[in-house]
Amino acid sequence: MSLVETNSWTGIREELLRRIHEREWQPGEQIPHEADLAEEFGCARTTVNRALRDLAESGLVIRKRRAGTRVALNPPQKATLTIPVIREEVEALGRSYRHSLVFRELRPLPPMLHGAFQVALSDNVLFLKTVHFADDRPFAYEERHINLDAAPEARxxxxxxxxxxxxxxxxAPYSHGDLSLFAVNATxxxxxVLDTVAGGALFALERITWTGDLPxxxxxxxxxxGYRLRSDI
Amino acid sequence: MSLVETNSWTGIREELLRRIHEREWQPGEQIPHEADLAEEFGCARTTVNRALRDLAESGLVIRKRRAGTRVALNPPQKATLTIPVIREEVEALGRSYRHSLVFRELRPLPPMLHGAFQVALSDNVLFLKTVHFADDRPFAYEERHINLDAAPEARxxxxxxxxxxxxxxxxAPYSHGDLSLFAVNATxxxxxVLDTVAGGALFALERITWTGDLPxxxxxxxxxxGYRLRSDI
DNA sequence: CACATTAATATGTGCATGCATATAATCTTT
DNA sequence: AAAGATTATATGCATGCACATATTAATGTG
Structure with a gap:
């Protein structure tokens, strides 16, 4: 029998969370169905549904029609990363931002990206090298290819x-993309450009974005x- | 006037997405409020709410009570990373997994972690060094501290x-945690242990997990x- | 007994309605 | 005119109900 008296969906979610965390409901175990929980908590099924939907979204429970809801066997190792616009990231650190375009050229798409872009592209692609500064110290170095078919005004x-x-x-807002994080040695x-020593380990990321299937x-x-990308989980 | 005839919340979300992507609604611009959209789409306000809530969750629109909903100025640079259990990650690559515990010791919490754990801890913490292999080649190296107050059976x-x-x-499922990603030079x-050369840039992550406020x-x-952490966005 | 058909059931979704809550805008009051 | 109180309004949430849909279980059929 339940001691909670919240009828808010968040309150119900907290109680369900508690039961999962304290292992009252074991991983893999089926939990009561919505109607029963609604009765127990004295609320509408919709409200229980909202709570369970939220837990399912974060991966803590697995839901299947007719089969019911069960506690996930492998709780989520999911993390929502926010890759900030660099200016905002720098300013959030209380430092002043500026950037400097160090190279700009129209060129054919480099072969290395043919596979990544996965479509035949017009000859010309805008290639940019930019250095981002925080308080006049280099913060990040950026190399970018822009598909002028997708963003002609960029020319x-x-x-x-x-x-x-x-x-x-x-x-040129994108509909989806692909992100990868890795480490490189400083050439x-x-x-x-980053005012450091060659060979140092640097944190790097690559991102490709599309709108529809147009890169x-x-x-x-x-x-x-020293840069770290952080996230709460 | 609308040409869509879907009254499902996903259908409405797609139509709203389209208007945002095709810039019918400019970034920063206020969009019609729920009641108007509901009328336009011929559905209940609840349904529009569901669609808008979803868009807000993914960061594409910003919602404030009384102020209304507007298209986000800086569309989300959010990415949901899945940090896989290493065994699963290796096996997903079609390679065979094994690991080897190379060091194990009960020791006091190192001072470096006092701040991170943010609570006074009992003297003893289990410290482990593990190497993870894929097809008998080193895949990752792990150093771990386990709080024996939180998981006494680990002893x-x-x-x-x-x-x-x-x-x-x-x-010992966790309720929340803290993740940071960075690059290190190979000592x-x-x-x-990773069968590589000293100085090479390696991708690394640190994670601290709590259940409640118990680390x-x-x-x-x-x-x-060569490791890359990938994600769709 | 194998296989197709049907029924039962848990979740998923939509709707109308009412009230809650945050906050922008307006109206006081000093 | 500045500060504080009030009101109006858009989103947020809860409810009861109905129906949709996926999936398992039961049933029928050759």
Whole structure:
């Protein structure tokens, strides 16, 4: 019998969470169905449904029609990362942001990206190298390819006042993308722009974004030494 | 006037998405309120609410009571990462998994973790070093502290057949945690266990998990060279 | 007995309604 | 005119109900 008296869906979720965490309901075990829980908590089935839906979303329970709801065997090792716009990230640290475009060229899509973009592309792609600064110290180095088929106006943009990153966010929103995180050793070039020593381990990410099946941009970001990407789970 | 005839909340979400992607509704712009949309789509406000709530969750719109709903200025750079149990990750690659416990000791909590764990802890903490293999090649190196107050049974576990990682997942589920991703240079010790060269850039992560405010475990994972953590966005 | 058909059931979703709550806008009061 | 109280309004949430849908279990049929 239940001691809770909350009839809010969050309250019910907390109580269900408690039972799972304290192992009253073991992993893999089937839990009472919505109607029974609704009766126990003295609320509508809709409210229980809301709570269970939320738990299912975060991966803690597995729900199947007719089969019922059971506690997940392998609780989620999911983490929602927020990859911030660099300017915002820097400013959130209380430091002043600026960026500098160090290279800009129209060029054919490099063969290395043919596979990643997965479509035949027009010859010209805008290639940019940018350094992002926090308080005048290098914060991250960015290499970016922009598909001019997807964002033709980019051809005439200087990207000196507004960064390509932000411009694209506002002018060529993507529907989906692909992200990968990894580590690289600082090459001489990287060491020079990031004001560090060659060989140092640097945190890096690559992201490709599409709108529909039209690729928009490929970006590779390499952060200055010591950078950590954090997240609550 | 609307051409859509779906009255399912997903259908409405798709139509709203379309308007955002095709910039009918500009970033920052306020969109019609729930009641109006409900009328337009010929459905109940609840249904529009469901669709909008979903869009808000994924960060595409910002909702405030009384102020209404507007298209997010900085669309989400959110990514849901799945940090897999290493065995599953290796097996998903079609390779055979094994692990080897190379060090095990009861010791006081190292000062470095006092701050992270944020509570006074009993003297003894179980410290483990584990190497994870894929097809007999080192895949990742793990250093872990387990709070024996949170998981007392761990004291008598050998962690040779089942890894601490998996054991904890099933026996000391956490309620929340903290994850950070970064890059490290391979030290001599790391290079030796991961069968690589010293100095190489390695992808690493640290995770601390709690149940309530009781810390369970701290783990630091360093992956073999070339590792990438991927995610769809 | 194997296989197709049907029924039962748990979750999923939609609707109408009412009230709760945060907050922008407006109306006091000093 | 500034500060504080009030009101209006958009979203947030709970409810009771009905029906949809997926899936298991039971049943029928050759």
């Amino acid at each position: 005439d943009m200087a990207f000196d006042t507004i960064s390509a990153n932000e411009w694209l966010v506002h002018n 001489d070039e990287l060491a020079a 928009i941009t490929h970006v590779r970001l390499v952060y200055a030494p | 008598d576990m050998a962690f040779d057949t089942i890894s601490a990682n998996e054991w904890l997942v099933h026996n 001599d010790e790391l290079a030796a 369970i475990t701290h783990v630091r994972l360093v992956y073999a060279p």
